[in-house]
Amino acid sequence: MTVRAAVAGASGYAGGEILRLLLQHPEAEIGALSANASAGQRLGEAQPHLLPLADRVLAPTTAEELAGHDVVFLALPHGQSAAVAEELGEGVLIVDCGADFRLVDPADWERFYGSPHAGTWPYGLPELPGARDALRGSTRVAVPGCYPTAVSLALFPAYAAGQAEPEAVITAASGTSGAGRGAKQRLLGSEVMGAMSPYGVGGGHRHTPEMIQNLSAVAGERVTVSFTPTLAPMPRGILATCSARARPGVTAAGLREAYDKALAGEPFARLLPEGQWPSTAAVLGSNAALIQVALDEAAGRIIAVSAIDNLTKGTAGGAVQSMNLALGLPEDLGLTTIGVAP
Numbered sequence: 425m426t427v428r429a430a431v432a433g434a435s436g437y438a439g440g441e442i443l444r445l446l447l448q449h450p451e452a453e454i455g456a457l458s459a460n461a462s463a464g465q466r467l468g469e470a471q472p473h474l475l476p477l478a479d480r481v482l483a484p485t486t487a488e489e490l491a492g493h494d495v496v497f498l499a500l501p502h503g504q505s506a507a508v509a510e511e512l513g514e515g516v517l518i519v520d521c522g523a524d525f526r527l528v529d530p531a532d533w534e535r536f537y538g539s540p541h542a543g544t545w546p547y548g549l550p551e552l553p554g555a556r557d558a559l560r561g562s563t564r565v566a567v568p569g570c571y572p573t574a575v576s577l578a579l580f581p582a583y584a585a586g587q588a589e590p591e592a593v594i595t596a597a598s599g600t601s602g603a604g605r606g607a608k609q610r611l612l613g614s615e616v617m618g619a620m621s622p623y624g625v626g627g628g629h630r631h632t633p634e635m636i637q638n639l640s641a642v643a644g645e646r647v648t649v650s651f652t653p654t655l656a657p658m659p660r661g662i663l664a665t666c667s668a669r670a671r672p673g674v675t676a677a678g679l680r681e682a683y684d685k686a687l688a689g690e691p692f693a694r695l696l697p698e699g700q701w702p703s704t705a706a707v708l709g710s711n712a713a714l715i716q717v718a719l720d721e722a723a724g725r726i727i728a729v730s731a732i733d734n735l736t737k738g739t740a741g742g743a744v745q746s747m748n749l750a751l752g753l754p755e756d757l758g759l760t761t762i763g764v765a766p
């Protein structure tokens with residue numbers, strides 16, 4: 425089965441990572457590549473690491489350029505996907521890496537993104553209960569945000585087993601590529617190198633409602649989330665440290681059993697051996713999510729930590745994994761858990 429794929433936003437970080445993965449996917453054939461201000465340029469100017477595509481010229485992002493493919497990946501700024509998707513119509517698989525179709529509640533969308541809600545598509549985190557079945561055969565996929573990917577994978581086993589109280593406190597460090605390519609003052613080398621800094625503190629980060637949505641669906645009750653993101657001086661990677669009060673009677677052995685059960689057979693979400701903790705260095709360029717959990721008995725809290733590559737499992741790898749499911753291909757086709765180290 426040959427899958428002809430177009431990538432809109434091919435000059436960006438997410439688009440570049442999708443192309444890196446598609447170049448290694450045995451069934452993918454790369455069709456149209458589009459961008460905005462860089463339309464007309466060679467892809468090699470924006471993505472010098474993608475040598476086989478270096479001479480391909482970026483087209484403008486229009487429905488005409490993106491038509492005639494089996495799958496269209498949208499790696500565009502928030503709010504740009506809905507119009508393109510509507511013009512492409514039914515009958516083509518659209519995998520949206522933006523936030524436009526992730527949230528169920530329009531009020532959440534309007535509050536955090538400030539525009540009318542476009543709708544809700546099947547959510548591209550197959551590891552969550554029920555998500556894999558919803559993705560099979562779907563023609564639409566909403567790829568999760570990078571932080572919600574890391575956090576949901578770290579905590580859902582505790583909520584699925586009814587072991588955590590419905591309040592989670594999360595701190596996550598992200599590499600700077602999470603912010604995309606656009607110039608932003610807080611991302612200047614002189615600001616980022618040698619420093620770690622929080623942002624979006626106090627419930628203001630737009631990924632908070634997405635985490636609440638995911639964890640509440642698994643818990644069967646509303647889970648509150650206090651989320652503090654921090655920017656780390658590295659290009660890629662997220663390390664999420666998540667904590668929730670343990671329900672009475674939870675033991676370290678019972679907690680580990682719950683994680684073992686929830687992650688059994690998962691090709692990419694892995695519970696590490698006891699005593700070994702996740703590190704972003706171990707997932708560089710890999711689609712793996714490494715997870716570890718402990719019970720802090722003195723504090724009565726569950727501590728779950730996950731590491732992902734924000735551009736791979738956190739975006740493009742999750743997008744390709746979901747594409748495979750939607751098209752009936754083996755879920756792990758073209759994806760790897762082998763990282764690059766040191």
Ligand SMILES: NC(=O)C1=CN([C@@H]2O[C@H](COP(=O)(O)OP(=O)(O)OC[C@H]3O[C@@H](n4cnc5c(N)ncnc54)[C@H](OP(=O)(O)O)[C@@H]3O)[C@@H](O)[C@H]2O)C=CC1
Nearest residue numbers: 433435436437438459460461462499500522602604605739
């Ligand atoms: N970076 C990450 O870790 C993650 C990103 N995502 C999502 O992926 C999407 C892309 O992010 P990212 O690659 O980081 O961003 P970048 O800023 O690196 O890239 C944005 C891309 O969109 C294009 N573009 C910009 N404005 C428009 C427009 N008005 N119409 C059409 N195309 C446009 C740009 O083209 P040009 O270069 O020509 O301006 C570029 O190709 C976002 O929705 C982001 O939320 C999701 C999860 C994680």
Ligand SMILES: CC(=O)N[C@@H](CCC(=O)OP(=O)(O)O)C(=O)O
Nearest residue numbers: 523569570571598599600602603
């Ligand atoms: C470091 C950094 O700035 N990260 C981005 C999150 C990137 C991401 O995954 O989010 P979306 O797909 O929702 O844009 C941020 O905090 O806004």
